[in-house]
Amino acid sequence: DIQMTQSPSSVSASVGDRVTIACRASQGISSWLAWYQQKPGKAPRLLISSASSLQSGVPSRFSGSGSGTDFALTISSLQPEDFATYYCQQTHTFPPTFGQGTNVELK
Amino acid sequence: QITLKESGPTLVKPAQTLTLTCTFSGFSLSTTGVGVGWIRQPPGKALEWLAVIYWDGDDRYNSFLASRLTITKDTSKNQVVLSVANMDPVDTATYFCAHTHYPSGNSFDYWGQGALVTVSS
Numbered sequence: 540d541i542q543m544t545q546s547p548s549s550v551s552a553s554v555g556d557r558v559t560i561a562c563r564a565s566q567g568i569s570s571w572l573a574w575y576q577q578k579p580g581k582a583p584r585l586l587i588s589s590a591s592s593l594q595s596g597v598p599s600r601f602s603g604s605g606s607g608t609d610f611a612l613t614i615s616s617l618q619p620e621d622f623a624t625y626y627c628q629q630t631h632t633f634p635p636t637f638g639q640g641t642n643v644e645l646k
Numbered sequence: 647q648i649t650l651k652e653s654g655p656t657l658v659k660p661a662q663t664l665t666l667t668c669t670f671s672g673f674s675l676s677t678t679g680v681g682v683g684w685i686r687q688p689p690g691k692a693l694e695w696l697a698v699i700y701w702d703g704d705d706r707y708n709s710f711l712a713s714r715l716t717i718t719k720d721t722s723k724n725q726v727v728l729s730v731a732n733m734d735p736v737d738t739a740t741y742f743c744a745h746t747h748y749p750s751g752n753s754f755d756y757w758g759q760g761a762l763v764t765v766s767s
Contacts, residue, residue, distance in 0.1 A: 540709050573753035575693075582742055582757035583693065589751050626693055630752040633706045637685075637693040 541565050541629050545638035551646040556617045560641045562610040562627035571631035574603055574612045577640075578623045587612065588630075617643070648672035650682070650743050652761035659767050664730040668743030668758060675701055675721045681746040682726040683754060684717065686739040694739075699726060700748060735765045 542565035552558050562572065570590040575583035585594050587603040590610060600615040614621055622645055627638040654666035666684070673680055683698035697717040699705045707715050716729040726743060740762045744754035 571751055573751070575754075577693075582744075582760055583754070584757075585753055585755045588753040588755075594755065628693075628695075628753065634695050634708050635752055636695060639692045 540634055541568065541632055541636055543627055543629055543636050543638040545625075545627055545641050547641060548639065549642040549644060551644050552617050553646045554617055554619055556646075558614045558617055558621075558643060560612045560625055560627075560643075562605075562612070562638050564608045564610075564629050564631075567607045568629045568631035570606045571629060572603070572605070572610050573628045573630055574601075575626045575628065576621075576623045577626065583626065586625075614643075648745055648756040650745060650756060650758035652741060652743050652758045654741075654761055654763070656762060657764050657766065658733050660734055660765060662733050664728075664733050664737070664763060666728045666730075666741055666743075666761060666763070668726040668728070670724050670726070670743075670745070672756075673745060675699075675719050675724070675726070677701055679748045679750075681748060681752075682719070683744050683746055684726075684728045685742045685744060685754070686737075687742070687760075688736075688739040696741075697728060698746060698752075733765045737763070738765045739763060 544563045546561045572590045574587040577583040591603040624640045650670040681700040684696040699717045714731045740760040742760045743758045745756040
């Protein structure tokens with residue numbers, strides 16, 4: 540199975556900060572990567588597919604980049620509603636594995 | 647509007663088989679490219695992909711759990727059923743079903759609210 544490693548595991552930030560979360564695949568996955576946001580007690584929400592395609596309704600402060608094995612999710616100006624856990628998922632090869640998550644918390 | 651909802655027991659005993667049903671609306675599992683998958687999340691832990699079934703009946707499973715998982719669909723009822731055999735306390739988790747679309751890359755764009763299943767004697 541392809542292993543997905545996110546870093547950092549947790550990040551403390553303030554409203555207005557720029558936050559970047561990294562995701563590394565154990566082998567090349569082209570651009571087959573998705574990013575999700577999850578708030579406590581809720582289902583995950585798809586933010587980005589195909590590494591950089593923003594889903595409808597997702598604010599433009601979210602962006603995704605990368606290809607091959609290294610990817611990033613960037614929040615350009617953190618808003619109060621963005622404090623959550625973020626997961627990457629490779630969708631290149633079955634099984635489509637998730638990263639371990641990155642918790643974005645208030646500094 | 648696409649919606650999905652999980653249903654099933656909240657408590658199962660060790661060694662029992664868990665059967666969960668995902669009932670959905672707003673799409674058809676007979677439409678080319680459409681799939682429904684299952685993902686679980688133990689309390690405080692990460693998401694774990696379990697299985698998916700597609701419009702054409704193709705099904706795929708988590709490598710480590712494949713011998714214990716069965717996914718089926720009933721297109722006429724708009725339902726997908728996941729069975730997990732030989733349940734263990736480590737299988738305690740919230741189980742989610744979600745919509746996927748193969749041509750769009752197999753990410754999950756619509757999710758159910760999740761169903762918490764506890765395994766305990």
